[in-house]
Amino acid sequence: MSLAPHILLVEDDREIRHLMTRLLRSNGYRVSEAGDGRMMDDVLSAARIDLVVLDIMLPGEDGFSLCRRLQASALPIILVSAKGDDIDRVLGLELGADDYVVKPFNPRELLARVKAVLRRSGAQRLEDEKEEPVEFRFRGWRMDMIHRRLFDPAGVLIAVTDAEFDLLQVFCARPRRLLSRDQLIDLTQGRAAHPTERSIDILVARIRRKMIHDSLDGDFIRTVRSGGYMFTLEVDGRETLP
Numbered sequence: 001m002s003l004a005p006h007i008l009l010v011e012d013d014r015e016i017r018h019l020m021t022r023l024l025r026s027n028g029y030r031v032s033e034a035g036d037g038r039m040m041d042d043v044l045s046a047a048r049i050d051l052v053v054l055d056i057m058l059p060g061e062d063g064f065s066l067c068r069r070l071q072a073s074a075l076p077i078i079l080v081s082a083k084g085d086d087i088d089r090v091l092g093l094e095l096g097a098d099d100y101v102v103k104p105f106n107p108r109e110l111l112a113r114v115k116a117v118l119r120r121s122g123a124q125r126l127e128d129e130k131e132e133p134v135e136f137r138f139r140g141w142r143m144d145m146i147h148r149r150l151f152d153p154a155g156v157l158i159a160v161t162d163a164e165f166d167l168l169q170v171f172c173a174r175p176r177r178l179l180s181r182d183q184l185i186d187l188t189q190g191r192a193a194h195p196t197e198r199s200i201d202i203l204v205a206r207i208r209r210k211m212i213h214d215s216l217d218g219d220f221i222r223t224v225r226s227g228g229y230m231f232t233l234e235v236d237g238r239e240t241l242p
Contacts, residue, residue: 133237
């Protein structure tokens with residue numbers, strides 16, 4: 001089971017950044033966030049990124065300068081700007097950007113451009129070649145990856161947050177493997193928000209509490225001393241919904 005492409009959003013407007021993050025995550029992408037060039041560098045040094053969506057108007061070092069720096073890394077880049085001038089568009093493409101999106105944009109347009117750039121870069125297969133499961137099943141439980149919902153063995157919807165769902169998804173994709181806290185941070189959040197190992201412990205505790213059931217005890221996510229966590233159940237990943 002391959003990992004979903006990891007996108008880094010560099011946008012200083014927190015509301016816009018969070019809206020874009022929600023949009024991309026709801027369509028199956030992993031997302032890390034940064035508000036400026038310094039935070040962008042922190043994320044890139046800590047996580048493997050497949051695509052950078054980069055706003056031009058940033059505090060400190062602007063998007064054009066960051067794009068010029070990123071060109072050496074060969075990372076795919078989509079520039080985002082409130083300016084639709086041909087001069088800015090041409091400059092961005094000359095600096096190494098793969099595409100250019102003008103604000104305000106239609107969410108479908110952004111998704112289409114993200115998918116196209118990732119496909120060209122080889123980070124995302126064509127739709128008919130995808131092998132990502134659309135649901136996980138374990139001990140009667142079901143995770144619907146399309147609608148991001150969790151059901152217990154009786155079919156009851158269990159309320160979980162986005163962060164809890166993301167962490168459980170990582171465990172289900174790697175059952176019976178020891179995962180360190182650092183690995184779990186990287187696979188779920190990246191480091192743009194400066195998460196801590198303690199944040200993973202809190203999320204694991206919340207998942208255990210919500211999922212204690214006749215079919216499960218607290219050891220379905222096992223704590224390995226000085227190691228991290230292991231999801232102990234056998235998981236069935238389905239590529240089509242029943």
